[in-house]
Amino acid sequence: MANDTQTESTVPGSARERLLEAAEALIYAGGIHATGVDAIVKQSGTARKSFYTHFESKDALVAAALERRDERWMNWFIAGTQQRGKTARKRLLGMFDVLREWFESADFHGCAFLNAAGEIASADDPIRIVARGHKERLLAFVRTQCDEFAAESGMEGRRAARLSRQWLVLLDGAIAVALVSGESDAALDAQSMARTVLEAESVSEADASISRATNASSSKNKPSKRPPSRRTAT
Template sequence: MATDTRTDTETETQADASSPGSARDRLLDAAEALIYAGGIHATGVDAIVKQSGTARKSFYTHFGSKDALVAAALERRDERWMNWFIAGTQQRGKTARKRLLGMFDVLRACFASEDFHGCAFLNAAGEIASAEDPIRIVAREHKERLLAFVRTQCDEFVNESSVNGTSGTSGASAINHRHAARLSRQWLVLLDGAIAVALVSGDPDAALDAQTAARAVLDAQTAGPASGAKPSTGTTAEPASRKRPPSRRTAT
């Protein structure tokens, strides 16, 4: 009977080569999936290597450390998530107002999915203490990219409002690009707030609650200052087209 004299490294390398996809990509896939579902500290290198079907040597060759792997996985997720969110937003309407409000419809579809575990970048930042850690930096850069995209939509909203005559004269504009910068920051808070509430409550309709608040913000931007009156503090009724669909989850 022949004796198998292969070393563990040789065996791992052969298994590595027989699996589909590059070892680096499979390590990134495994790290992203496990960390998003269970957290950074709760996920060990051994679990990542095992799920990826790669050799442990490949992990050290491509990344060298768990933190470097996590940062790289988040960078790749950032690119994919932003492409998805931008495309979904652009499909929500021809006006900036419709696209801004449509962002919450895009998020609701994500909230209703089986594998929704909140914002991967907020989750990661919450586990890392140092603001200069590469993982925290990737999380911060993701939010900066999201804010920059939201700002483009807020700028367009301002321009549309000016063209429609709701912002008064150019010398005394009630809605201007200074307001757009502030509006974009408020919008990011609403987006992240909806994500956090949906995660904790398990209710995807958190997106619709945030959308209702967002609609009131836009109405106040256009109607309140332009007429010289204080923005209304009353409740803005939801149009029939925005009635909530039945929740697919039970709120906790």
């Protein structure tokens, strides 16, 4: 007991935070199933009893560690995106520059949430729920930028929703390709595709505007179909 207390007191931070930090680092680098509780406890510098004090199971620890990573990663991604430009178009395309910086870092091992979801079969598992929540949160942020792009370009709101879903596919696709290939330029390839998508949306919106204007003009010039009045002068 005395030794456990002494060991924990020599490492800064609470035991719970150290367990979360160690779990996140080890699981992100090596995977959930390949990382045991003993390895997490050892790296955290805590006593094994601290693990049972703060978490009911390894899965609970993993889910909590992923929630912690979600908060930090989203804050980083949002801040990086906001710095990429004053227009929504620049920020949307700048997301891929943010990703490229991440891909070039020494500790890049792909998306922790896609990795975790790939290891957990049940959609109702707490770990999968956290992973799904992260993607929903990322999509929501992307949607805010797509809504602003729609306002800037005059695009219909319903098309902004579709654009945000396409953008998430491009972001996750770039992350997956960078992980497998080891090439950070996967972000630039995705950015090029994203630019094409925006250009196509702009052309489609221009065509839609012309169509609406033509229909409005035709309706204005179309003769009335109202039957002539049968009233006679008196």
